[in-house]
Amino acid sequence: MPRRPDQATGTIALVIEDPANPFWSAITRGVEEIARRHQHVLVVGSTGLRFEEERHLLRDLVRRRVDGLLVTPTAHDHVELHAELAHRVPMVFIDRTPAGVLTDSVILDNVGGAHQAVSHLVSCGHRRIGYIGGDPAVGTGAGRRAGYRRALQDAGLPYDPALVSLDVHTVSGARDAAARLLTGPAPATAIFADNNRICLGVLQIVDQRGPSVDVAGFDDVELADLLSHPVALVTYDGVELGRQAAQLLFRRIGGSTEPIARVLLPTTLELRGGR
Numbered sequence: 001m002p003r004r005p006d007q008a009t010g011t012i013a014l015v016i017e018d019p020a021n022p023f024w025s026a027i028t029r030g031v032e033e034i035a036r037r038h039q040h041v042l043v044v045g046s047t048g049l050r051f052e053e054e055r056h057l058l059r060d061l062v063r064r065r066v067d068g069l070l071v072t073p074t075a076h077d078h079v080e081l082h083a084e085l086a087h088r089v090p091m092v093f094i095d096r097t098p099a100g101v102l103t104d105s106v107i108l109d110n111v112g113g114a115h116q117a118v119s120h121l122v123s124c125g126h127r128r129i130g131y132i133g134g135d136p137a138v139g140t141g142a143g144r145r146a147g148y149r150r151a152l153q154d155a156g157l158p159y160d161p162a163l164v165s166l167d168v169h170t171v172s173g174a175r176d177a178a179a180r181l182l183t184g185p186a187p188a189t190a191i192f193a194d195n196n197r198i199c200l201g202v203l204q205i206v207d208q209r210g211p212s213v214d215v216a217g218f219d220d221v222e223l224a225d226l227l228s229h230p231v232a233l234v235t236y237d238g239v240e241l242g243r244q245a246a247q248l249l250f251r252r253i254g255g256s257t258e259p260i261a262r263v264l265l266p267t268t269l270e271l272r273g274g275r
Helices: 022-037 051-063 079-086 110-123 139-154 171-181 196-209 238-253
Strands: 011-016 041-046 069-071 091-094 104-108 129-132 190-193 214-218 231-235 262-265 268-272
Touching: 011 022, 011 051, 011 238, 022 041, 022 238, 041 051, 051 069, 051 079, 069 238, 079 091, 091 238, 104 110, 104 139, 104 238, 110 129, 110 139, 110 190, 110 214, 110 231, 110 268, 129 139, 129 171, 171 190, 171 196, 190 196, 196 214, 196 231, 238 262
Parallel strands: 011 041, 011 069, 069 091, 091 104, 104 262, 129 190, 190 214, 214 231
Antiparallel strands: 231 268
16 A cells, blocks of 8 residues: 655665575666665665564564565465555565465566576486475475476476475585485486576586586576586576566555556576686
């Protein structure tokens, strides 16, 4: 619900997972650009994927009377929390959409991007393609895992749980997971990493094993063009993701009663490194 002009504070808030990750910093730049255009100050907070931190932060921001919220939700049941807050202040979800909460959102084409990446690995001749992902309860990971499975199915390849490693959240954890998938009697010959931090850990292990292992990842990777090992990356315009979410938010702040918007941002597969 929009506030009257005499109630506006001239601030909006962006609640994200980790401001140190380039994915989130790109989104922040896009949001800030639109906030300035509307003469608003942007406040940024992070949850570290902890639901208790998200709940505390969102309620505190609403008490401080921000004019609108842009939220990347954690993996828990959000219906009660977000339904309550969405009735008090305009809210737009970024990157993830919790079930049961009717509000605007801007997300990536997670299924399509993952399908394209894994299909590329299949086209390179691989038949045992590993998958390393984060929290399986998070919508982005669920979509990317669905794209992975669909690409295998389209290629006539079985889904093998032994080739899947989930709940990986750090570069070191990704290194360990990749090392496990690349050893044993029937190892993976290629790996799809479902975010940039996981991809970094995979590349560190693969660099030790030579050119026989191919890697694809979701998100851009810093300095990927300098890698000695080629990598296929699902890329997109993170700044534009932030812009579009902020534009939706300011429409609601301005009183728009248009139907709920679900914006799906396209992705592109790029071959990087190996030069």
